Amino acid sequence: MNRSAFRLVPPAGAPVPLRAVFPSLVERAGAPRGLAALQSELGARSTFVVSSGRAALTILLEALRRRSERREVVIPAYTCFSVASAIARAGLTIRLCDVDPVTLDLDPDALRRLPLHEALAVVPSGLYGLPGDLVGLEATARLFGTSLIDDAAQCLGATMAGRPCGTFGDAGFYSLGRGKGVTTMGGGILVAHRGDLTEAIASIVRELPRASTAETGAAVAGSLLYSGLLQPSIYWLVDRVLDLGGSHFEPEFPLAQLSAYQRRLAEQVLPLAGAYNKTRRDHADHLRSGLEGVAGISLARPVAGASPVYLRFPILTRDSAHRAALLRQLRAAGISASASYPTPIGDIPGISRYLAPDQESCPAASSIAARILTLPTHPGVTARDVERMIVIVGTSR
Ligand SMILES: Cc1ncc(COP(=O)(O)O)c(C=O)c1O
Numbered sequence: 575m576n577r578s579a580f581r582l583v584p585p586a587g588a589p590v591p592l593r594a595v596f597p598s599l600v601e602r603a604g605a606p607r608g609l610a611a612l613q614s615e616l617g618a619r620s621t622f623v624v625s626s627g628r629a630a631l632t633i634l635l636e637a638l639r640r641r642s643e644r645r646e647v648v649i650p651a652y653t654c655f656s657v658a659s660a661i662a663r664a665g666l667t668i669r670l671c672d673v674d675p676v677t678l679d680l681d682p683d684a685l686r687r688l689p690l691h692e693a694l695a696v697v698p699s700g701l702y703g704l705p706g707d708l709v710g711l712e713a714t715a716r717l718f719g720t721s722l723i724d725d726a727a728q729c730l731g732a733t734m735a736g737r738p739c740g741t742f743g744d745a746g747f748y749s750l751g752r753g754k755g756v757t758t759m760g761g762g763i764l765v766a767h768r769g770d771l772t773e774a775i776a777s778i779v780r781e782l783p784r785a786s787t788a789e790t791g792a793a794v795a796g797s798l799l800y801s802g803l804l805q806p807s808i809y810w811l812v813d814r815v816l817d818l819g820g821s822h823f824e825p826e827f828p829l830a831q832l833s834a835y836q837r838r839l840a841e842q843v844l845p846l847a848g849a850y851n852k853t854r855r856d857h858a859d860h861l862r863s864g865l866e867g868v869a870g871i872s873l874a875r876p877v878a879g880a881s882p883v884y885l886r887f888p889i890l891t892r893d894s895a896h897r898a899a900l901l902r903q904l905r906a907a908g909i910s911a912s913a914s915y916p917t918p919i920g921d922i923p924g925i926s927r928y929l930a931p932d933q934e935s936c937p938a939a940s941s942i943a944a945r946i947l948t949l950p951t952h953p954g955v956t957a958r959d960v961e962r963m964i965v966i967v968g969t970s971r
Pocket of ligand 1: 627656701
């Protein structure tokens with residue numbers, strides 16, 4: 575394959591243009607008001623910005639916990655490790671639910687087998703920008719008197735049954751971390767729909783420490799660098815020097831307010847989400863039509879009524895050897911695909927003391943962890959890259 579050794583397409587990302595970074599360095603009148611626009615688009619009662627998506631989830635859980643005796647939180651057995659970190663940080667117990675390998679959503683049959691009458695909340699994940707069955711989950715949550723938290727960390731701009739992800743259930747949140755729909759080098763937006771919950775959240779958020787000067791400085795430096803990092807002509811070098819990826823289980827992460835700089839940057843980058851998501855969807859459409867029916871590869875199918883944003887394009891390979899071979903071939907062609915989260919949540923070292931006793935086995939989550947591969951869809955991906963991906967994955971054995 576004809577390609578330069580000095581080009582590598584990152585696995586995910588959202589450009590942070592310098593024209594968004596520079597105006598965010600200082601407070602000024604007339605700047606874009608992305609947060610207010612998001613709030614009105616969502617029809618949300620209130621929004622809060624905090625230091626990360628996992629901080630947003632911990633705060634939501636803490637607010638719910640103040641009103642309930644229940645202590646278990648149901649999450650997919652295959653998801654981002656930060657979800658588990660947030661539950662541990664809130665002092666709650668994790669109840670794992672197996673995942674449907676076709677939709678990557680919570681498996682409805684597995685969910686029905688769980689003791690939902692003991693659950694404080696159910697938190698589906700919307701991995702890779704594919705919404706879960708939020709309409710059905712809202713009904714299930716109501717039936718069992720549990721809360722639904724709409725984790726839209728990866729679903730900014732996606733909809734389910736025409737409603738924006740993040741607006742289902744009792745409350746929702748988005749992530750502004752690297753690799754998400756838009757980024758401020760870390761950050762989370764929390765959206766509450768119930769008046770009593772809004773007050774509890776507001777009182778927790780008011781008490782949060784402010785971002786330190788060092789944290790603000792790191793965000794400024796990070797965003798300046800990141801504006802170049804996503805370019806394939808630069809990423810190949812960065813990839814050799816820095817560990818940019820990785821999913822970590824860290825129950826000790828900071829809970830803080832978002833720095834004023836990152837808040838201003840959020841105002842600037844949120845209006846870009848629509849255009850970025852359009853590109854991601856277009857790339858996903860091409861990948862889907864090029865890869866549908868390829869032997870040994872299964873494509874995730876969105877749940878009925880969902881309009882995904884495809885932060886990444888997930889496929890399931892035959893087995894881990896097949897995946898490793900594909901990752902190597904794609905990399906040789908200048909494309910950094912990803913094996914996503916390394917294990918199911920239940921296999922994270924040190925997780926057992928946070929898990930509810932008598933967990934059901936979750937065989938589909940283990941199989942997904944061994945076989946999943948995500949292809950990049952972000953605005954740095956070219957039509958030629960998409961063709962390359964289709965040829966490599968489509969002819970793999
Ligand atoms: C599904 C999901 N939920 C929550 C989070 C937490 O977001 P953050 O990285 O901003 O803490 C992430 C991302 O890491 C995620 O992918």
